[in-house]
Amino acid sequence: MPTFNLIHERWIPFLNDDGTSGQAGLKEVLCRAHQLRGIFDASPLVNVALHRLLLALLHRNFGPKGLSEWKALWEGRRWNEAALTQYFDTWHDRFDLFHNERPFFQVKKMPDARIHPVARLQMEASVGNNATLFDHHFDNRPDPLDPGTAARYLLACQSFSIGFGKSTPFNFSDSTLTRGFTVLVVGRNLFETLALNLIRYNNESPLPHMGKDLPAWEHEGPPRPCKEGSAPAGYLDYLTWQSRRVHLFPEPDGTIRRLQIQQGLKLSRPQPLDPFKCYQMRSLGGSTPLAINPEKALWRDSHALFQFQDDSNKRPEVFEWLAALEQGRRANEIEASIKIHFFVTGLATKTGKSASVALWRQEHLPLPLAYLQEPELSSKLRECLSVADKAGELLHQAARLLSRRCIAPTAGSEACPEDREKDFDFLVARLAVGRAFWPRLEFPFKRLLVELPDDVENNERGVLTYGKRVFPDWVGTVRRTALLAFTEAVSRLGLNTRALVAVGAVEPFFRVRLFGELQPYRQEARNA
Secondary structure (H helix, E strand, O other), X not given: OOOOEOOOOOOEEEEEOOOOEXXXXXXXXXXXHHHEEEEOOOOHHHHHHHHHXXXXXXXXXXXXXXXXXXXXXXXXXXXXXXXXXXXXXHXXXXXXXXXXXXXXXXXXXXXXXXXXEHHHHOOOOOOOOOOXXXXXXXXXXXXXXXXXXXXXXXXXXXXXXXXOOXXXXXXXXXXXXXXXXXXXXXXXXHHHHHHHOOOOOXXXXXXOOOOOOOOHHHOOOOOOOOOOOEOOOOHHHHHOOOOXXXXXXXXXXXXXXXEEEEEOOOEOOOOOOOOOOOEEEOOOOOEEEOOOEOXXXXXXXXXXHHOOOOOOEEOXXXXXXXXXXXXXXXXXXXXXXXXXXXXXXXXXXXXXXEEEEEEEEEEEEEOOHHHHOOHHHHHHHHHHHHHHXXXXXXXXHHHHHHHHHHHOOOOOOOOOOHHXXXXXXXXXXXXXXXXXXXXXXXXXXXXXXXXHHHOEEEOOOOOEEEOOOHHHHHHHHHHHHHHHHHHHHHHOOOOOHHHHHHHHHHHHHHHXXXXXXXXXXXXXXXXX
């Protein structure tokens, strides 16, 4: 039987500061974290799962109970190698991917379970009921995975599996990260990245302890799945939640072609609030994690991530932790020049088909910490986004008016028969004004995100005013981008008489509306 111990074997992909890459085991990655730029996998889902595994290990050994303990870890600039060595020596066998009794993140061979191709671990592969998205593996000729790749996808499977389909002892349920996007704060190197995400850990935070809180590999045995759901014993239990019972079958050379997979642990309701998710709070209690919208880039809703908690919204707990760190830095209690950005990762399901993955996405945004401290700044950012939304709506209205003028140009054509609506919708989609508008605003918005905190004035009453310079520039950028998108849409209509007449009627109307709606924003900012 082959062995593959994740402590020492090379399986985690990393980047050095000079841009070179390599792979390392758990111990090397953590002990060299201060020397590495970061860990990066081609799959965003794997990337999130790898970081959560490392955080579980760090919380188990160094989890800070408060700011003072975190400050000591931060000022050390590296993780304690002796403590990590002792821990890995103690639990060495539990990190063997092919251990006879306790294979890592798995169970022993299940006598009543079907055998599947190993591609079942990869949500982007075509296997079973999965749609073909990016490649073409098939059930009847499974390609092998090397043990390192299989280990990475095993982590992602435990975190992102979709709850659908028959299984034993009950049907499949969602994993911990399936619904809602998750954020990952990123520093200048891997040590900073892990430290910034290493939030306060005690009996109440970030999850209340319901028993002895241990990571999955320290449990005496795999817990039994409960159809009614189970509550995590604490944060470590939650970070290493075993949502699937998996068993990998290694070939003599260590590669894996086949596996077994069945339902594992199911989260009970209400589910715990993940500290890396943003939630919409419901009026009758409970919460819903904000999810990836396939039709909308996440930066367009970024204010929801930054804004202070109210009755309807809860930003990620890790951002609350960063706000506390920033407050300590401003008070000279923490010595740090923190330059932060963050990734947002999530998958989206098809409308009306919660078990069918439409896409997964990873977006990157800068994170000036002032947004987490200043409510006025967060509000100004929301106003900036509302300007773009207003222009986008006017652009869409102009596209619909153009389509109606082109298809039914006679007087009174605004009230068109229902059988023409599909023709209108088809032409609006062909004009593609949104695709010409929103992507062009992404880079200017990221620049605005960085510049806005520095564009601040403090009046005699101590009230902060943001954006006197950059806000009018942003409004101008939005207006020019909308006009450019409209011009591109017009070019798709061709030069026939009907199209020219439609453009002659709609374009002046659109320009006047756009100027009239956006100009007050610019004037108000300059008069502030």
